[in-house]
Amino acid sequence: MNTLLTLNPLKPQTHLIKFTNFKTFNQISNQRCLISTIRCKISSQQSKDATKNKVVVPGAAPSLSEEIEAPATAAEEDFRRKKNGGGFMKKLSKRVLAVLANLPLAIGEMFAIAGLMALGTAIDQGENPEYYFQKYPEDNPILGFFTWRWILPLGFDHMFSSPVFLGTLILLGASLMACTYTTQIPMVKVARRWSFLQSANTIRKLEYSDSLPKASIQDLGVILSGAGYEVFLKGPSLYAFKGLAGRFAPIGVHLALLLIMGGGTYSATGSFKGSVTVPQGLNFVMGDVLGPKGFLSTPTEAFNTEVHVNRFYMDYYDSGEVSQFHTDLSLFDIDGKEVMRKTISVNDPLRYEGVTIYQTDWSISALQILKDDEGPFNLAVAPLTINGDKKLYGSFLPVGNTDSPNVKGISMLLRDLQSVVLYDQEGKFAGVRRPSSKLPIEIDGIKVEVVDAIGSSGLDLKTDPGVPIVYAGFGALMLTTCISYLSHTQIWALQDGTTVVVGGKTNRAKIEFPDEMNRVLDRVPEINEPPDVICG
Amino acid sequence: MIFSTLEHLLTHISFSIVSIVITLHLITLLGNEIIKPYDSSEKGMIATFLCLTGLLLTRWIYSGHFPLSDLYESLIFLSWSFSLIHIVPYLKKRKNYLTTITASSTLFTQGFATSGLLNEINKPTILVPALQSEWLIMHVSMMILSYASLLCGSLLSVALLVITFRKIFYSSKSNNLLKLNESFSFGEIQYKNERNNIFQKTYFFSDKNYYKAQFIQQLDFWSYRVISLGFLFLTIGILSGAVWANEAWGSYWSWDPKETWAFITWIVFAIYLHTRTKKNLQGANSAIVATLGFLIIWICYFGVNLLGIGLHSYGSFTLISS
Numbered sequence: 060m061n062t063l064l065t066l067n068p069l070k071p072q073t074h075l076i077k078f079t080n081f082k083t084f085n086q087i088s089n090q091r092c093l094i095s096t097i098r099c100k101i102s103s104q105q106s107k108d109a110t111k112n113k114v115v116v117p118g119a120a121p122s123l124s125e126e127i128e129a130p131a132t133a134a135e136e137d138f139r140r141k142k143n144g145g146g147f148m149k150k151l152s153k154r155v156l157a158v159l160a161n162l163p164l165a166i167g168e169m170f171a172i173a174g175l176m177a178l179g180t181a182i183d184q185g186e187n188p189e190y191y192f193q194k195y196p197e198d199n200p201i202l203g204f205f206t207w208r209w210i211l212p213l214g215f216d217h218m219f220s221s222p223v224f225l226g227t228l229i230l231l232g233a234s235l236m237a238c239t240y241t242t243q244i245p246m247v248k249v250a251r252r253w254s255f256l257q258s259a260n261t262i263r264k265l266e267y268s269d270s271l272p273k274a275s276i277q278d279l280g281v282i283l284s285g286a287g288y289e290v291f292l293k294g295p296s297l298y299a300f301k302g303l304a305g306r307f308a309p310i311g312v313h314l315a316l317l318l319i320m321g322g323g324t325y326s327a328t329g330s331f332k333g334s335v336t337v338p339q340g341l342n343f344v345m346g347d348v349l350g351p352k353g354f355l356s357t358p359t360e361a362f363n364t365e366v367h368v369n370r371f372y373m374d375y376y377d378s379g380e381v382s383q384f385h386t387d388l389s390l391f392d393i394d395g396k397e398v399m400r401k402t403i404s405v406n407d408p409l410r411y412e413g414v415t416i417y418q419t420d421w422s423i424s425a426l427q428i429l430k431d432d433e434g435p436f437n438l439a440v441a442p443l444t445i446n447g448d449k450k451l452y453g454s455f456l457p458v459g460n461t462d463s464p465n466v467k468g469i470s471m472l473l474r475d476l477q478s479v480v481l482y483d484q485e486g487k488f489a490g491v492r493r494p495s496s497k498l499p500i501e502i503d504g505i506k507v508e509v510v511d512a513i514g515s516s517g518l519d520l521k522t523d524p525g526v527p528i529v530y531a532g533f534g535a536l537m538l539t540t541c542i543s544y545l546s547h548t549q550i551w552a553l554q555d556g557t558t559v560v561v562g563g564k565t566n567r568a569k570i571e572f573p574d575e576m577n578r579v580l581d582r583v584p585e586i587n588e589p590p591d592v593i594c595g
Numbered sequence: 596m597i598f599s600t601l602e603h604l605l606t607h608i609s610f611s612i613v614s615i616v617i618t619l620h621l622i623t624l625l626g627n628e629i630i631k632p633y634d635s636s637e638k639g640m641i642a643t644f645l646c647l648t649g650l651l652l653t654r655w656i657y658s659g660h661f662p663l664s665d666l667y668e669s670l671i672f673l674s675w676s677f678s679l680i681h682i683v684p685y686l687k688k689r690k691n692y693l694t695t696i697t698a699s700s701t702l703f704t705q706g707f708a709t710s711g712l713l714n715e716i717n718k719p720t721i722l723v724p725a726l727q728s729e730w731l732i733m734h735v736s737m738m739i740l741s742y743a744s745l746l747c748g749s750l751l752s753v754a755l756l757v758i759t760f761r762k763i764f765y766s767s768k769s770n771n772l773l774k775l776n777e778s779f780s781f782g783e784i785q786y787k788n789e790r791n792n793i794f795q796k797t798y799f800f801s802d803k804n805y806y807k808a809q810f811i812q813q814l815d816f817w818s819y820r821v822i823s824l825g826f827l828f829l830t831i832g833i834l835s836g837a838v839w840a841n842e843a844w845g846s847y848w849s850w851d852p853k854e855t856w857a858f859i860t861w862i863v864f865a866i867y868l869h870t871r872t873k874k875n876l877q878g879a880n881s882a883i884v885a886t887l888g889f890l891i892i893w894i895c896y897f898g899v900n901l902l903g904i905g906l907h908s909y910g911s912f913t914l915i916s917s
Binding site: 419521 | 722724725727728730813816817819820823824826827830831834837841842843844845848850852855856858859862865866869870872873899
C-alpha cells in the first residue's frame with residue numbers, strides 16, 4: 060500500500076495545495092492560450108496586461124510572440140488615437156508612418172533602387188548631351204520606347220546624383236525609420252516579457268516538441284543552462300531561451316544603415332576634393348587644389364598648408380613593370396614651418412588635420428639632358444598614348460635651325476623613369492640610355508647625355524567630415540549582421556507527473572534545431588525513483 | 596618550374612576527382628539504395644578540397660602574394676569555397692541536400708578555370724600598386740566566399756521552384772510534344788481528383804504529397820540559412836572593400852560598376868531576407884527573389900569583368916585580349 064502511494068506523484072497532503080494551484084494554472088493557461096492565438100498584435104497584448112501580470116514575471120526575456128505585422132499594429136495604434144481624440148496632425152503622421160512601414164512598399168523601394176542602379180551602370184554616365192542624342196536616337200528607340208528623352212530630363216546621365224535616385228533613397232531611409240519605430244521597437248517591448256507555458260497541449264503544438272518519461276525538469280534546466288541557455292524555473296514549468304540578441308540585431312542593422320546614409324549625406328554635402336599633378340621639386344597650397352562639393356563645405360585652417368614634393372620615385376619588378384610609386388611630401392604651415400613629412404604611396408595616404416593626400420597617378424614632366432656637354436637643359440615631356448594602360452611619353456630635341464618650319468631633331472621616348480629610347484633625325488633607332496648612367500650617346504654628330512628623368516606625382520586631395528560617421532555605421536552594420544545570424548531559440552517545459560513535456564521554437568536555425576534539441580534531451584538522465592522534488 | 600608542374604598536377608587531379616564525384620552522384624541518383632558510392636564521393640570531395648588548398652598555397656608561395664589578383668585565381672578560390680561549404684556539414688556528420696549542388700558547382704567553376712578559355716591568364720601575374728594591401732585578402736576572400744554561399748543558397752531556391760512548379764513544367768513540356776496525350780492525361784488527373792473528392796484520399800497519395808511538402812520545406816530552410824551566411828560575408832566584403840577604397844582611391848564609395856552590382860546583389864538578397872519575415876511571402880515567392888539573385892551574382896562576378904569597365908578591371912583586360 061505504501062509503495063502504491065509513493066508511486067502516485069501527488070501525495071494526498073500536497074494534493075490539496077496542488078489543487079488550488081492547479082486551478083489558477085488552468086485559468087491562466089486559458090488566458091495564455093487566448094493571448095497566443097491573438098499573437099503579436101501589440102495593442103491587444105497591452106490590453107491584456109492586467110491579466111498577463113499574473114503569468115508574466117517581468118524580466119529581460121522574450122515572450123512567444125512571432126514577428127509583428129507592421130500595418131496591423133500601426134493601424135490599431137491609429138484607431139486608439141482616434142478614440143482618444145488625437146489631433147489631426149498626429150493622425151496624419153500615424154497614417155504616413157503606417158504607409159511607410161509597410162513591408163511590400165519597402166520591398167518595392169529596394170527593387171526600384173536596384174533597378175535604377177542597374178540602369179546607371181548600363182547607361183554611360185557623365186557624357187555630353189550630344190553623346191546621348193547619338194546613342195539613344197528618337198527614330199530608333201531601344202526596346203521601342205527608350206530614347207534620350209528619358210535619359211536627359213530624368214537625369215539618368217548622372218544617375219547616382221539624379222533627383223529620382225536620391226528621392227528613392229530618401230524614401231527608403233524614411234521607410235527604414237518608420238519600420239524601426241512602428242515595428243521593431245515595439246517588438247523589443249514585447250520580447251522583453253517572457254512567460255511560462257502552463258498547458259502541456261500548448262507545448263505540444265510548438266514547432267518542436269517531445270516528452271521525456273521518467274525525467275525531472277530540474278535536470279533539464281541544468282543541462283539547458285550548460286548548453287548556453289538562460290533558464291527560468293518556477294514550480295513545474297520551465298522557460299529557457301538563447302540568442303536573444305539575434306532577435307534584436309535587425310534593429311541594429313537598420314540603425315547602422317541609417318547612420319551610413321546620414322554619414323554619406325554629410326560626406327556628399329560637406330567635403331572638399333581636388334587632384335593635382337606636381338613635378339618633383341615643386342609645391343602647391345592645399346586650398347588651391349581643394350574644391351567644395353556641397354553647401355556645407357567650409358574650409359579649415361589646414362587649407363593654408365603648403366605641400367612640397369621633395370621627391371618622386373618608382374619601384375619596379377624584375378620584368379621592368381612598375382610595382383609601386385612613392386612621393387616624399389613635406390607640409391609647411393603658413394609661417395613656413397615644416398609640420399609634417401611623409402613618403403606616401405598607393406594604399407598609404409598622408410593625413411593631416413582632416414586633409415588626406417592620396418598617391419593616385421604619375422607621369423613624366425621633364426628630361427634633363429646635356430647637349431655637347433652643355434647644359435643641363437630641361438626638355439618638356441608630353442604623354443603620347445592616352446588610352447591603354449601602358450603609358451608612353453615623348454620628348455624632342457631640335458637640331459639645327461629651330462626657326463625653320465620643318466624642324467628636325469632627336470626624338471626620345473620613355474615608358475617610365477628607368478630608360479630613354481632615342482631616335483635620330485630620320486626616325487631610326489639610335490640607342491637606349493638610362494638616366495644618371497653618365498653614358499653619352501652620339502647621334503648625328505651631337506653628343507647627348509640623359510642626366511635625369513623628372514617624374515611628376517599625381518595626387519588626390521580630400522577632406523571628408525562624414526567618414527567617421529560612415530565608419531561607425533560600417534562597424535555597427537558588420538557587428539549587427541553577424542549577430543543577426545544567431546537564432547533566437549525558446550524552450551518551454553512542463554513537469555507532467557513523471558513525464559517532462561518539452562517544446563520549443565526558433566526563428567532562424569530551423570534545420571539544426573531538432574538535432575540540437577535531441578542532443579540536449581539525450582543527456583537528460585532517466586529517473587527511476589519518483590521525483591518528490593516537484594511536489595515540495 | 597617545380598611550382599608550375601605541381602600546380603598543373605593539382606589542377607588536373609582536383610578536376611578529375613570532381614568529375615568522378617559527379618558521376619558517382621549520378622549513379623546515386625539512379626540507384627538510391629546504394630550507399631557506398633555516396634560515401635566515396637564524400638571522400639572524393641575531401642580530396643578535392645585538399646588539392647585545391649594545395650593549389651592555392653603553391654600559388655601563394657610561388658607568386659609571393661595572396662592568390663586572388665585575377666579572374667583565374669578567383670575562380671580557383673570560388674571552387675575552393677564550394678568544396679569548403681561541401682565538407683563543413685559532412686564533418687559535422689549531417690547529411691543534407693547541399694552536397695549535390697556544391698559538388699556540381701565545384702565541377703563547373705573548376706572546369707571553367709581549367710579549360711582553354713582562360714589559358715592565357717593562368718600564369719601568376721604581378722600585383723598592380725593598387726592591389727598591394729592587406730585588405731586584398733580580407734576583401735576578395737570575403738567576396739568570393741559570399742558568392743559561393745549565395746550561389747549555393749539560391750541554387751537550392753531554384754531547386755525549390757522547380758519542384759514546386761514541376762507539374763506546370765511537365766504539362767507545358769508535354770504540350771509541345773503530344774497535345775493529345777496531354778489532354779488525355781489531364782482528363783485522367785481530373786478524373787482522379789474527382790475520385791479523390793468522392794472517396795477518401797488514398798494513403799499513398801497523401802503520403803507522397805507529405806514527403807514532397809517536407810522536402811520543399813527542408814530546401815527552403817537550407818536555402819535561407821546558407822543565403823543568410825552568404826549575406827553576412829557579402830556585407831563584410833563590401834564594407835571592407837569600402838574601407839580599402841577610402842585608403843587607395845580616395846573615396847569609400849565611387850559608384851564603380853562592380854561596386855554598384857555588388858550593392859544590387861546585396862539589396863536583392865536583403866529583399867529575400869525581408870520576404871522571409873512575412874509568412875505569406877515565404878516559399879515560392881522568396882525563392883523567386885533568390886533566383887533573381889542567382890542571375891545578379893553572375894552579372895556581378897562575370898558580366899562586369901567581361902565588359903572590363905571601371906576601377907575593378909584587374910582580371911578583365913587579359914581575358915578580352917586573349
